[in-house]
Amino acid sequence: MATRSLLTVPLLLTAAAAAVAWIAFGPAAALAFAALAVLEIAMAADSSVPMAGIAGRLHSPARRLFLSLGIVAGVLAMRLLLPPAAVAVGGATDPATAVDEAVFAPGSFSAHLAEVRPALAAFGAAFIWLVFAEYLFNTDRLIRRSWLGGLEARLARVARPRVWSVVTVATGVLVTTVLVGHQDAWAPGTVLPVALGGASGVTAYLASKRIARRALRGVDGTATGAVGTRWSWRIHVYASTVVFERGLVVFMLFEILDGVYSLSGSGVLGADGLGALEQAALAVAAIAVGAVFLARTTSRLDQAATLKRLRYLKAGAAYVLGVLAVLLWTSLLVPVPGAVVAWFGTVVIGLALATSLPWRAWARRLRRRTVAG
Numbered sequence: 001m002a003t004r005s006l007l008t009v010p011l012l013l014t015a016a017a018a019a020v021a022w023i024a025f026g027p028a029a030a031l032a033f034a035a036l037a038v039l040e041i042a043m044a045a046d047s048s049v050p051m052a053g054i055a056g057r058l059h060s061p062a063r064r065l066f067l068s069l070g071i072v073a074g075v076l077a078m079r080l081l082l083p084p085a086a087v088a089v090g091g092a093t094d095p096a097t098a099v100d101e102a103v104f105a106p107g108s109f110s111a112h113l114a115e116v117r118p119a120l121a122a123f124g125a126a127f128i129w130l131v132f133a134e135y136l137f138n139t140d141r142l143i144r145r146s147w148l149g150g151l152e153a154r155l156a157r158v159a160r161p162r163v164w165s166v167v168t169v170a171t172g173v174l175v176t177t178v179l180v181g182h183q184d185a186w187a188p189g190t191v192l193p194v195a196l197g198g199a200s201g202v203t204a205y206l207a208s209k210r211i212a213r214r215a216l217r218g219v220d221g222t223a224t225g226a227v228g229t230r231w232s233w234r235i236h237v238y239a240s241t242v243v244f245e246r247g248l249v250v251f252m253l254f255e256i257l258d259g260v261y262s263l264s265g266s267g268v269l270g271a272d273g274l275g276a277l278e279q280a281a282l283a284v285a286a287i288a289v290g291a292v293f294l295a296r297t298t299s300r301l302d303q304a305a306t307l308k309r310l311r312y313l314k315a316g317a318a319y320v321l322g323v324l325a326v327l328l329w330t331s332l333l334v335p336v337p338g339a340v341v342a343w344f345g346t347v348v349i350g351l352a353l354a355t356s357l358p359w360r361a362w363a364r365r366l367r368r369r370t371v372a373g
Contacts, residue, residue, distance in 0.1 A: 010041055010293040017285045025278055033282045040290025066239045067299040071246075075291040078247030080284065083113055090116030090193075103280045117256065118190070118332055119197035122176065124252040125328035126201030128321050129169045131245055135318035137161035147315035147352065166202070173198030176329045183333060194332060212241045249321065252328060316352020320345045 014037045022030035084098035091098075091112055101109040134140070138156035146153040158164050177195045184190040215237035323344055327336050 009296060010037075010289050013289050013292060014038075014041075017282075017289070021282060025282075029278065029282060033286055036283065036286040037289045040286050041293045066242065068295060070239055070243045071295040071298060072288070072291040074240075074243030074247040075250055075294060076284070076287060078244070078251045079287050082248070082251050084109075086116050086120050087112045090119060103277065106279070116193070118180075119193035119200075121252075121256050121328045121332055122173070122194045122197030123201040123204070124248065124256060125176070125325045125332075126169050126173055126198045127205045127245075128249055128252065128328070129172055129325035130165055130202065130205040131249070132318055132322035132325060133161075133165035133168060135315070136322065137164050139165065144315075145311055147312045147319075147355065169198075169202055172325070172329055173202070176332055180332055208241045208244060212238050215241075249324065252324065256328065256331070310353060310356035312352045312356040313349070316349045319352075320348050323348060 014034060017037070018030040018034045021033045084095060084102050087093070087101070087109065088095040088098040098109070098112075101112070136152075136155055137158055138144070139161045141161075144156070146156065173195070177191060177198065180194050181187075181191040215234040217234075327340070327344070330336055
């Protein structure tokens with residue numbers, strides 16, 4: 001993969017936006033924006049592998065839509081709209097009021113987001129575990145080589161894999177709820193959000209999959225067959241469910257585990273002299289840069305058929321989701337260090353990449369050259 005060509009557009013967008021920020025708001029704002037944009041690009045690199053795996057299951061024109069507008073719009077929508085929606089639902093307030101507070105009263109909004117965080121983390125953990133369980137129990141019954149050996153192979157062959165998915169996630173929700181209840185003396189205000197959040201995550205996942213199945217029903221007989229123009233709207237609906245799933249994963253990784261809402265004005269964008277609207281504009285621009293890089297990286301992985309050549313990379317991406325779900329459940333009981341959040345995806349993907357490379361073939365080639373020489 002040509003890293004230079006992948007970074008060209010995102011870096012040009014970053015440079016242009018940083019220049020505008022410098023002229024409009026000063027050098028501190030430009031540096032703050034550049035730092036956040038680089039962070040977004042780095043985190044997008046980890047998300048590109050699972051995105052490419054999903055793109056491989058789509059067909060034109062849905063694939064083109066997903067790899068361009070779909071990823072960018074989905075990431076922006078989930079990152080920017082889900083927190084105000086969560087605050088509005090959790091606090092029984094008007095959504096417009098929640099959005100207004102997120103922009104103009106970031107400190108108050110962060111406090112309200114922290115109040116609904118347990119329910120949101122429980123929701124995300126259950127939802128993301130079910131996405132991971134698709135790989136773990138091989139719900140699509142794909143032929144694949146196991147990355148982690150015999151246990152993984154046996155789990156991929158279990159009967160009724162969807163039942164196993166629901167059983168494992170229900171166990172995770174129940175165990176977490178019991179531990180949280182025991183930790184906080186079974187206070188209803190602590191236990192109910194975790195239990196209801198987990199149940200809502202399971203419900204949202206099942207609803208998303210039901211919509212996807214209904215959208216694919218009758219599309220040339222299967223989800224993987226050639227798709228005619230008359231069925232393209234159904235494939236777009238299916239692609240939208242995929243964008244929702246991955247957008248939720250990216251949101252949970254940034255906003256919940258990392259503990260910082262992008263428009264909160266804290267952290268990287270806490271530049272002196274910036275008003276609420278200016279900070280919000282810079283945050284949205286940085287998120288957009290990361291989304292563009294994610295779309296370009298995913299498209300390049302898909303075009304190069306990288307996941308087929310690097311046979312364990314898709315498995316690594318799946319295990320990133322499993323670890324993320326476990327970290328979300330863990331964060332309801334104990335604080336999760338930021339370093340763990342920042343590096344776990346990179347480490348897992350790196351191990352999957354390292355085990356996918358043809359080391360033995362390279363060694364044989366080197367030996368033959370040495371003997372011939």
